[in-house]
Amino acid sequence: MKNKIIILTLIFLFAGSIVMGLTLINLTPDEAYESAAENNIQFEVDELNLELMQIAYEKTLKSASILALNNYSGQLVKYYNPYISETNLIAKEMENTRSRKQLEIDIISTSISLESALLAYDEADTSYSQAVTSYNEALADPTVSSSDELSLKYAMESLKISLHQAQNNMESAQHRLDDIVGQDGVSVLLPVEYSSPYVIEQDKVYESALETNIGIFKSKRSAMAAEIKFDIAEKYYDNDEEIYISALAGFKNAELAYDKSLVSLEMNVLDDINNLKNKFDSIALAELYKKIKLDEYNAAKSQFNAGILSENQFDSAEDTYITSQKQLESKIHDYILASMRFTMDYGYDF
């Protein structure tokens, strides 16, 4: 028990650690991303799909120059179809960029899951070892009844299953990370630095999102495409004809949808900034809590060394401090991930 804090610190700061007999390769987030990008099947899929869209776009351009007749359908082929095809191509490029950013987030979130799984395994291992000790002590003690021995055996077997489950979870988390990074036995050093959300300028986030957000881009281009279609319809049909009315309705609907998406974006930006602030504030609280528990732990240590505190009470103070440390780590990770998602969604770095 006395070594728990040291063990925990080693897990947090580990370098060249060994898990289940596998030597870990320590990578920074950037190194992990480079490795992942080289081995990522999805990237190849994204690039190939982009090329298919490029071909489709070139085909519509060719059709526009060859087949465009001077009538409604012909003008759609000339102006409307290439615009739609170009929109799809640019949106695909934007999606591919987002997919790369998502990979960075996946690496960090999977690494956090792995760290939690490692700690859970460590706890399950400790519990099981204690149960084994209790059972063995009972076996060696002639005053313990066979019925109590059996109950202790049951508790021990139950914890063994929990340990097995924790091991599965740990292996599965390691496998997921290895799979993303494309190497076996990977460990990624988690980022520890983060900025305050109170420096975020709402207007700039909004401006940035207008340029980079895929949903907004698609919505804006849909409205513009509908306008092109309406302009063509206006040229060839009277305002009481069905195609004219339908094109006008399509244009108005697309404009409304775009306006709605702008309002929705503004709301989402405000909500997400507030969400970041909540997460950031909870870090400060967790830091204070950890400080209080550290003070209590140090006091308990002095009292224990002076012989005025029992070992159990000291262990309890130590456990509480460790828990507060884990809670703080978890809050920091949670905030860092939320910040990364914010940057990905709005193209705004802070």
Add this chain to the structure above:
Amino acid sequence: MKKTLAIIIILAISLFPAIAFSQEGDSPEEIYIGSDAQLAQFIEEYAELLETRVENIEKYKDMHLSRGGSYYYAKSLATKEKSILQVDYNIENKLDAIKTRETWLSIDFRTSFINLYSAEESMNDAIITAYESKAEYASGQKKNGLGFISNGDLLNLEYNAMASENNALSKERKFESTLRAFNYKVGYPLSYDDYVYAFEEEILKTLELEFYISHALDNAPTVKIATQNLNKYYIDQKYFNRFSFSTGLTYITEALRELEINTRLQELNIEKTKKNLIDSITDEYKALVIERKKINLTKLNIEVLQNEYKINSSLYNRGFIDKEELSESAERLSQAEQDLIITIYKYNTQVKSLEYKCAYYPEEGNGNEK
């Protein structure tokens, strides 16, 4: 005394279905599978595909081939070969669909069956609690009359009795609703007289993880269909490679590049599908290993409770504990034995679920653990 009566009620309730639910003929599971419209449709379509196989192949063999340039000729040759191949692919895929549907229905039935049982157990527990609360309230009324408990305490007992009565009624309704849903699923209204709570089973035997993975990679419909699609791209490539085309024609260059990209995309799709399948089977298998250990733990629990009951019997015979405590001990043991049966049933359902994922369908009666 109250608890003893409650235990008698539990035993009566739990014995009732076992006595009443026996009948001859098709089991509810067989009725459920047999009355599935989609499965019937698959079987019909499969028979039709088999019946028209030769005719369809002949039709494609006589297909008109375009002679308008080597590109279109290669394209029509590829289409002909792919169409002939597709006839057998359709038959194979339909047979897979039948097997998959049957297995899925079986798993679905087992899950619903367990849910029905759980709803009934929950109802039984609530009825017993309501009975106990009512008895406590009746006893409280007597004590209040004699001045042993206050009016406030009596009111609390009355409240508890009413609350537990309401809870029991709610659980009864919930059970009735679950039973109705179960009957609807099975296809005709069942009552207690019609079916059997047949949970008792042998533990199903599992095979090595490598076997499941290998079987899934060869037989899982998702992999098979993706491989069939890839084969069709390979056929296109085979014919396009056989002829030389004018590179000056953009539409041909584009079509060849599109084919190249689509072939590669399909190869990557198969790679991803296989990888996901392996991961998913591995996770499910590992979970199954733990569930298997839990069965052993449940058996150990029975051993602990048998031991406890033995000690309690001895204590009762020597007058150290009353009959109520001994009965409670017996009930705990009986409950643990029932839990074992349910745990095995759930484990077997998980085994079937793994087999379903691997498209592995062992013959009925085969594979029981020794």
